[in-house]
Amino acid sequence: MESLNALFSLGFATALTPTNLLWALLGCTLGTAIGVLPGVGPAVTVALLLPVTQSVDPTGALIMLAGVYYGAMFGGSTTSILLNTPGEAGSIVSALEGNKMAKAGRAGPALSTAAIGSFVAGSIATVLLTVLAPVIANFALQLGPVETCALMLMTFAAVSAVLGNSPLKGITSLFLGLGLGLIGIESQSGQSRFTFGLLPLIDGIDIVVVAMGLFAIGETLYTATYENKIKIGLESMKGRFWMTKDDWKRSWKPWLRGTAIGFPFGTLPAGGTEMPTFLSYSAERKLADGETKKQFGKGAIEGVAGPEAANNAAVTGTLVPLLTLGIPTSATAAIMLSAFQQYNIVPGPLLFDTNPELVWGLIASLYIGNVMLLVLNLPLVGLWVQFLKVPRPLLYGGIVVLATMGAYALRQSWFDLMLLYLIGVMGFLMRRFDFPVVPLVVGLIVGPMAEKHFRRAMSISQGDLTVFVTHPISLVILLTTVAILVVPPLLKRRQALLQEA
Amino acid sequence: MIRRVSGEQWLAIGIILIGLIMAWQISDIPVDAGYAGIGPRFFPSLVVTGLIVAGGALLMQRRHRNGPDTIIEEGESDSDELEAEEAVNHEADWRMFAIVSGSLLCHMALIGIVGFTLAGTLLCFGVCRGLETRRPWLDLGLSFVLALGLFHLFKTLGLNLPALIAGVL
Numbered sequence: 001m002e003s004l005n006a007l008f009s010l011g012f013a014t015a016l017t018p019t020n021l022l023w024a025l026l027g028c029t030l031g032t033a034i035g036v037l038p039g040v041g042p043a044v045t046v047a048l049l050l051p052v053t054q055s056v057d058p059t060g061a062l063i064m065l066a067g068v069y070y071g072a073m074f075g076g077s078t079t080s081i082l083l084n085t086p087g088e089a090g091s092i093v094s095a096l097e098g099n100k101m102a103k104a105g106r107a108g109p110a111l112s113t114a115a116i117g118s119f120v121a122g123s124i125a126t127v128l129l130t131v132l133a134p135v136i137a138n139f140a141l142q143l144g145p146v147e148t149c150a151l152m153l154m155t156f157a158a159v160s161a162v163l164g165n166s167p168l169k170g171i172t173s174l175f176l177g178l179g180l181g182l183i184g185i186e187s188q189s190g191q192s193r194f195t196f197g198l199l200p201l202i203d204g205i206d207i208v209v210v211a212m213g214l215f216a217i218g219e220t221l222y223t224a225t226y227e228n229k230i231k232i233g234l235e236s237m238k239g240r241f242w243m244t245k246d247d248w249k250r251s252w253k254p255w256l257r258g259t260a261i262g263f264p265f266g267t268l269p270a271g272g273t274e275m276p277t278f279l280s281y282s283a284e285r286k287l288a289d290g291e292t293k294k295q296f297g298k299g300a301i302e303g304v305a306g307p308e309a310a311n312n313a314a315v316t317g318t319l320v321p322l323l324t325l326g327i328p329t330s331a332t333a334a335i336m337l338s339a340f341q342q343y344n345i346v347p348g349p350l351l352f353d354t355n356p357e358l359v360w361g362l363i364a365s366l367y368i369g370n371v372m373l374l375v376l377n378l379p380l381v382g383l384w385v386q387f388l389k390v391p392r393p394l395l396y397g398g399i400v401v402l403a404t405m406g407a408y409a410l411r412q413s414w415f416d417l418m419l420l421y422l423i424g425v426m427g428f429l430m431r432r433f434d435f436p437v438v439p440l441v442v443g444l445i446v447g448p449m450a451e452k453h454f455r456r457a458m459s460i461s462q463g464d465l466t467v468f469v470t471h472p473i474s475l476v477i478l479l480t481t482v483a484i485l486v487v488p489p490l491l492k493r494r495q496a497l498l499q500e501a
Numbered sequence: 502m503i504r505r506v507s508g509e510q511w512l513a514i515g516i517i518l519i520g521l522i523m524a525w526q527i528s529d530i531p532v533d534a535g536y537a538g539i540g541p542r543f544f545p546s547l548v549v550t551g552l553i554v555a556g557g558a559l560l561m562q563r564r565h566r567n568g569p570d571t572i573i574e575e576g577e578s579d580s581d582e583l584e585a586e587e588a589v590n591h592e593a594d595w596r597m598f599a600i601v602s603g604s605l606l607c608h609m610a611l612i613g614i615v616g617f618t619l620a621g622t623l624l625c626f627g628v629c630r631g632l633e634t635r636r637p638w639l640d641l642g643l644s645f646v647l648a649l650g651l652f653h654l655f656k657t658l659g660l661n662l663p664a665l666i667a668g669v670l
Contacts, residue, residue: 052658054659171551171555172555172556176519179523220631220632221602224594224628228597228632393630393631393633394640394647396629396632397624397625397644398647401621401624401647404608405651405655405660405662408617408662409660414609417605417609424605428598429512447544
């Protein structure tokens, strides 16, 4: 009840001011426009547009960035369905069935079920966020440095061991991120570390430079080197646009199931949208019967409706640990966290007390943003499709110019441009050898926080490491961490042994 | 028999080198016992160890064939894997990599001299060339329009960008 009071008295009062409505609309529009471009996922969209918010007040800026985040997710489905080019991992499944539907002349229903499913999932997940966030924030107030440090360790284990094909590559990527996060002044002792005597490194490496280097520059270098010859075919919007009665009947249950799968996954530190979308897809496939089952792989609407809902519910879910614990569980959430830090706002349990207008305004703007995106994506889908016709060279040229501008604008320094390029080359190599980048981004941003909490925990316990197992909550978190690391390889081994037998 | 080093193993060697350079740098961090004996060298030491161990494990890992889950059996030849990897490398167009890289480095060198608009135009055009544009003159024009548009948009938003002619270009 308290949550609803706060949502209406503070949240909507803040979000419904003309200026903030304008920021939400601008964010949703820009997010959809950039997110619809092939190869551009929500992380890079938010990073590219971060400099735009530099002169905006914190509430307006975060409302806009949340709109960008949501908009990019909505836009990504259009690219997946019409171009078969998912901008991020969460849209891969939509590309599987959605593109087949488009090829069969059913692009309209595929886009509609994706947009409406995203709206339904986003709205339900926002209600859950409204109800759960204050409860979790209250619980989080009881967590001390020991528990927080254990929680961060679990985040590291989850994002590196669960994402990608190889846990070893995930862990390597995590350590690279942790290493980058160490550069600069250490907050507790004031000692400079790994600066190589270079003044620009004293402040550390900005997450925006890293995100744009990895995602924008790395991707462009990879495309130029390896994918120049690949031709991408845009499916035309032929056939009827609206969903039939049968499409509605086949979509509503997958929307709800997708939401139920996606939201909890988003709240866990297991890194984003990839897993819930695949789970939703496989659930829909298993639940299908008769004729519908045969359609899977050839363009089943359930295979678009469920995963798209799961995708958007997971995105909203990532805001729960971000706002209540200050822990980002995906690359985009990490960039959002850096947006908070840009304004010296620390997300975490105290955020609801220290900045209630901002946090409730942000949550209220998600409800508004969802409606805006539904309006933007259903009647205006024809407009976004035009964006897909932008020639690829010019598209990447524009992205690189925006990325360099964002990096340069931080400190007006060519040094940041050099860092951007070097990190871009690193991103290129990681892409070439299939290293996941999310652990690196999470390691970079959560690493310094984990170090701070670890040192606090040690100072409280006077250097006694057993404090991590004597505190019950910390013990449970650490046991879960061990399970995350140990169970998947054991299951894989068991499966291999069974197959051999 | 001397085995050839794959691209992934070169990357692993690079990671170990980064770890070693960082290890060497740890000695430059002033010693400070900090609270409960945990000073500013503690966490870097953990990270450096992690990097070297992870890089070493990557280096020692048998090369994978047919996806990362299929491990080559002991004693089995990995020539197929190398051939497959070389096939990918042959498809790589390093000239295009050089064009995009060169454009980025030129942009870095020129932005303070010719301003954002012109440096951005050259960068955008360079990337277009790197992605094998088929209409260079049109892309050059569009690159200029894009860079000029972004310059004025971000100027309006309060971002301070270097200009060749203040407020115009």
